[in-house]
Amino acid sequence: MLKNYFKIAWRNLLRNKLRTAIHVLGLSLGISIVFLIFNVVWHSYSFDRFHPDRDRIFRINTLTEWDMGESYPTPGTNGPLGEVIDKEISFIETKGRIYTLYETLTIVPEGQKVMGRSNWVTFADPGFMEIFPRKWLAGNPKTALENPQTAVITQSNLERYFPGVQPIDALGKELMWIDGDTIQAQITGVVEDFTENTDFIFRDFISFATIQTEEQKEWYGLHLWGNVNSSSQLFVKLPEGVDPKELEASLAVIASKNFGEDEEAKTTFSAEPFSEIHFGETYSENAVSKVFLNGLILIGLIILVLATLNFVNLETAMAIGRSKEVGIRKTLGGRPLELIYQFLVETYLLVISAGLIGLALAELIRNLFASYLPSGFELEYLQGSNLAFYGLFPLILTVFSGIYPALILSSYQPARAIKGERAGAVGFSWGGFLRKNLTILQFSSSIAFIILVLVLQAQLKYVSSQPLGFEKEAVLYTRLPFMSDPNQMQRLQQLVKQQSGVSDASLSGSLVSSNSLWTSDAWIPVDTTERQIFTQVMNTDSAFVSVNGIPLLTGKKASNLKDEILVNENFLKEAGYSDAASALNQSIRFGGEERKIVGVVGNFHSRSFREEIRPLLITFNPDYFQMLSVRLSPGQNLAEAKLNLESAYREIYPYETEEFHFLDEEIGRFYEEDLKIRNVLSAASLLAVLISAMGLFGLSSYTIAQRTKEISIRKVLGASVIQILGLISKEYVALILISFLLAIYPAYYFLNDWLQGFTYRLDMPFGLFFLAGFGVLALCLAIVSIHSWMAAQTNPAKVLKDE
Template sequence: MLKNYFKIALRNLLRNKLRTSIHILGLSLGISIVFFIFNVIWHAYSFDRFHPDRERIFRINTLTEWDMGESYPTPGTNGPLGEVIDSEISFIEAKGRIYTLWEVLTLVPEGNRVLGRSSEVTFADPGFFQIFPRKWLAGNPASALEKPLSAVITQSNLEKYFPGVQPLDALGKELVWIDADTIRAQVTGVVEDYTENSDFIFKDFISFATIQTEEQKEWYGLHHWGNVNSSSQLFVKLEEGSDKNQLEASLAAIVDKNLEKDDQASTTFLAEPLAEMHFGETYSGTSVSKVFLNGLVYIGLIILVLATLNFVNLETAMAIGRSKEVGIRKTLGGRRWELIYQFLVETYLMVLSAGLIGLALAELIRNLFSSYLPTGFVVEYLQVSNLAFYALFPLILTVLSGIYPALILSSYQPVRAIKGERVASTGFSLGVFLRKNLTVLQFSASIAFIILVLVLQAQLRYVSSQPLGFEKDAVMYAKLPFMSDPDQMLRVQQLMNQESGVSGASLSGSLVSSNSLWTSDAWIPMDTTEKQIFTQVMNADSAFVAVNGIPLLAGKKSTNRDDEILVNENFLKEAGYLDASAALNQTIRFGGEERKIVGVISNFHSRSLREEIRPLLLTYNPRFFQTISVKLQAGQNLAQAKLALESRYKEVYPYESEEFHFLDEAIGEFYQEDLKIRNVLTAATFLAILISAMGLFGLSSYTIAQRTKEISIRKVLGASVIQILSLISREYVILVMVSFALAIYPAYYFLKDWLAGFSYRMDMPFGLFGVAGLGVLLLCLLIVGLHSYQAAKANPARVLKDE
């Protein structure tokens, strides 16, 4: 019996190849998107799910809120909290402290080998391995990180540092890490690497006890309750029966007990569940936004719904064509449930075929969007979750897309069905009503997607065309080794200036425009009192203004003195100076010292155009320079200039692998996430339009075919081709207009929130809304017009000869 169902289903599908092709192609697009997004989300939620008792593990985050409305969340905590939390909170089973190190130079004294820089190094205490246990290949888990200058390494780094050495033989060997200071430590343990997805990328664990002197604690910012450093992180594991709310209430009590009251700022410690860590700040920068994931889910569901609507729409439209088949089968004793089963088998065959094509399309999508995907992401087709997807999703989709057409087809009355009638003639047809509304939903989604893409593109063009207040062209930069010797940095600068194609080189703490943000307070003398200003601070040398082309409005550039500062126009406004000349030579208090304003520069965008320009001062502190910027002369061969600069850089830092980059590319990265959203929406728009167009093509070709006799009669009675085209198209114009009306608000709602994230934004471009609606209308008229024109040009004599 089952074999017969599949035979009949296959014959019916092959009999109408156009209908079958449209269904399979539309469904395959929907399935490929859903399958791909399913794997992306499964991958994102798979991180650090393998740790025992993970639901009881939390990372402590810090939220600092200022009275002017700004807030600064960070996954870091101050040092003293890590020292007292387990004694202050009774239900903490274990605590683990780490202090992450960035771009640390690693050396192996044995063989005098320099292995380059690594960001997989951290200080850790013994409690860290209690919360996140690993398999130990050598060493004692309880004592390996107890003493200062001891270290635990992973098996992969053991093979890199000491090739061919067994874990037990590695114990006692020495490693050196060069950060702000030189750390020499002995290997006291070797652990296995994680094979599962994890945000804990560390491979070298230096004992936290190595930070032992007050001077070291102060250097790492661990000495005071008021210091919060994102590198200093704290994990806790709660006892069974305790929860997040209890933990945060206890943390609030610690704040009240230990932090001084401040009218301008407040500090809150928050408990972040381990399962949420991948969606916050991670150590490798591979975090995923839950908003972005939810957006992918919505896009996937919309595309799948459009493909499903195509199926339902076309099947219900073609139901009249199978009414005689149903009538005959019922007359011969066929029962309704058997007919429903037959139609569902046909649907299942189409879904199954679409699924196979969809898997191939999913791999194509993965290759096209590889740059948008997490590092290491692959579609594992044979993993359990995907096998479950293959088994269950076709069945679910078969029921969702096939049950309504099956119910409609199986409900025909035999006598009327054999006559070619479906139901008694009435003024209302549920099938026609549904087809029109399903078509409206398809067009609404397509129009909304087009509006989103057009407006996102227009806003990104707008911000890229705005003056930044500095010159970004022909400027290259490179990072300097952390805490490099100031003499070495000056030497690099001198070598850069000696290059023939270089007009100037500057040392600074950060680029002229970056995501870096250093804020502090400045105190302006006001008669007998002082006025406090919350200001942005940039650390730069005397060449910074000229190299970056920032206009100097008054005074002079600094002379590399730590008691001289430059300020911008917004600083003048906040300080209350009437003009630039009034501020010159004024003395303010900053960083606990008196500083003299020697120059005033124009406002420039030191961060993205999502933010307003802050009051800014430029100070000079050569110990903390981290960047060298080089302005090239016009007409240079950029590729050759890059090689020449890197060669000079290597003369001073032979062990570094840093390359020079272009400033304009770094600024373009401000809007990488927006570009990703735009490109993903563009792809979704293309698919939505393609699926809707295919559905309209199949539907219009069938429905117009049903009206060929009507069209022929109208031609015989004198109707012109234009009149016939107008008659048939009028209905679709109305449907597109309704679709446009429904698409406006969802698109506006999303765009209003997105544009609100930019301090510098264009007005809502309602004209682009009309462009989107007009574009879909033209596409609709083109598809319907082609079919209508063919029908209108047909010879009435041939069509009406059997009447």
């Protein structure tokens, strides 16, 4: 019997090639998107699931809220909290501390091998290894990180540092890390690398006890409660049965005890469940935003629902075409349940065919959007979760998409069905009502997607066209080694300035515009008192203003003196100066010392257009320069100039691998996530429109075919082709109008929330809403008009000859 079901289903699919093609293509698009998103979600939730007792592990986060409304959440903590948390909170089972190092140069003294810079180095205490245990190949897990100047490395780094050396023989060997200062340690342990998906990318673990003197603690910012550094992270493991809310309450007590109420900022601690760490700030490039992930899930479901609605819509519309088949089979003894099985088998074959095509499309989409997916993500077709997907998903989709059409078809009465009549009353038709509403849902989704894309594109175009307040073209930059010798930095600057085609070069702590932000307080004398100003601070040399094309409104450029500063226009307003000239040579207090304002620069966007321009103070401190910016003369070969600059860089820093980058590309990254959202939505809107258009194509071809006699009679009675087109099209115009009205609110809701994230933004462009609606209407009318025109051109004599 089952064999017959499949045989009949296969013949029906081959007989109705247009219907089959529409179903397979629509469902394959939906399945490919769902399959890809299923794998992305599965991959994202697979990180660090292998750690024992992971539900009892928490990372302590810090939130600093300033009086002026700004807040700074960070996964880091201050140093003192890590020292006292297990003493202040008695029920903590284990605490683990790390201090991550950035771009650390590793040297193997044995053979004087320079291994390059990496982000795999961290300070760690024994508690960290206890909370996140590894397999030890050599060394004692309890004591390996207890003493200063000791280190544990992973097997992969053992093979890099000491090729061919066994783990037990590596114990006692020395390693050096250069991070502003030189750290030297002996290897006391070797552990296996994690092979599972993990955010813990570290391969060198230096004992936390190495940071032992007050000078070292101050260097790493671990000496004060007020110093919060994202590099300093604290993990705790709770005993079984302890409510995390108890930990939160105890952290609140510690915060209130160590931060006075008269502080300028309020600091609080919170316990982040370990399962949430992958979706926040991590140590690798594998992190993924949960908002972005949920957005992908929503888009995938919408695309699948549209494809499923296509199936239901077209099958219910075509049901009358199979009514005689149903009537004959019922007359010959076919039972409704057998008919339902038959139609579900037919649906299952469609779903399987679409699924095979969908898997190929999923790989194509993955390659097209590889940069949008998590780092290291691959489609592993034979993993257990995907095998389960292959087995269960087609069955679920078959039931959801095929059950209603199957029930409709199996419910026809034999006498009526053989005559080609529908079951039910002549008046109101549930089938017609359902088809119209499903069409409305499809096109409202399509219109909403198109509106989102158009408005996102308009806002991004707006911010890219606004003046930045500086000149970003023909400027290149490079990062300098952390805490590099100021003399070396100045040698590189002079060497670069000697290059042909270089107009000028500047050293600074950050770029003229970047995600970097340094804020502090400045004190302005007012009569016999001082007024405090919360200001942004940039650390630069005297060439910074000219290299970046920042307009100097009055005064002079700073002269590389620590007691001279520049300020911007917003600083003048905040400080209460009447004009730029009145601020010149005025003294203010900054960093505990008196500074003199020697110049005023115009306002410029040092951050993205999401933020307003802050009051800005430009100071000079060469010990903390990290960037070299270079302006090229007009008409230079940019590629050749870049190579020459990098050659000069290698002369001064032969062991570094840093390259020069273009400033305008860095600024473009401000809106990288927004561009990704726009492009993902563009792809989603294209798929939504394509699926909806295919469904409308199939539906209109069939429904218009049912009205050929009506059209022929109208032609005989004198109706023109234009009148017939208008008659058929007006129903679809009404459907698109309703779809447009339903699409407006959800599109407006999401766009309004997104636009609120920009300080500088467009007013809501409602004209684009109507443009999207008009575009979909035009597409819809074009599709319907093709079928209507073909029907209207048919000779009435051929259609009415049997009447």
